[in-house]
Amino acid sequence: MTESGKPILYSYFRSSCSWRVRIALALKGIDYETVPINLIKDGGQQFSKDFQALNPMKQVPALKIDGITIHQSLAIIEYLEETRPTPRLLPQDPKKRASVRMISDLIAGGIQPLQNLSVLKQVEEKFQLTWAQNAIISGFNALEQILQSTAGTYCVGDEVSCPQASPGPATAAASLMLTPGCHSLPLRLSHLSHPEAGGAHSFLRRHLQGDLCCGALLSSLPLH
C-alpha cells in the first residue's frame, strides 16, 4: 500500500494478465497506484533484484494490498472478490461459478502462458508467430464452443463476472499476434466487453485501428 493507503499494482501496459487485474479493480471501483514494470526495457525490468523479491516468478502483475503482496492475476481477482465483494465478479450459483472459473483458467492457464514472452524466447524466431497463433486459435476455438452454452449477455449468463476480465485482454493480445486477421477468430464480442471493464488504452487504439474485430471491441470500451 502507498502512504495514502492505496494498493499498488505492478503492471505492464501490454500485459494481458495485468490488464485482467486492472479491469477487476475498475469494476470494483478500487483506487490504486501503478508501478510500471517494462518487460522489454533494460533487458526486462521483471528480472531486477527488487522485482524478483516481490515476485520470484519474474512476471507481472503483482498487487500490494492490505499488507500483503499477491501475484497470479486470478488469485488477485479472487482476493479482491473475497475482501471487497461488491459488485460481484463471481455468480452466487455454484454451477455458474464453476463455469466462470473454467473459462478464466482456460484463458489464464491454457492460452496466455503458451504465448508468453519467456516461452516465445525458447522458440526459434522464425517459428515464434506460428507458435503463438496456434496456441491462440486453438484456445479461442475452444472458448467459443464453451461460450455457446454458458453465455447470456456476458460470458456466463447476464451478470458481469471474472471471465469478463479475461477475454478482453486476451483478445487484444491475440489480435496483435494475428495481425491483420483478428476477425478470423470466431469471437462473439458482445460477450467479451463491458463498459466498465475499461482498461483499454491508447496503445490498443494505436495498434488495432483498422482491425474489424478489435475495432468493435475498442468502440465498446472507454479509453483512458
Ligand SMILES: N[C@@H](CCC(=O)N[C@@H](CS)C(=O)NCC(=O)O)C(=O)O
Ligand atoms: N499466471 C500468471 C502469468 C503472468 C504472466 O505471464 N505475465 C507476463 C505478462 S502477461 C509476464 O510478466 N511475462 C514476463 C516474461 O515472460 O518474461 C498470471 O496470471 O498472473
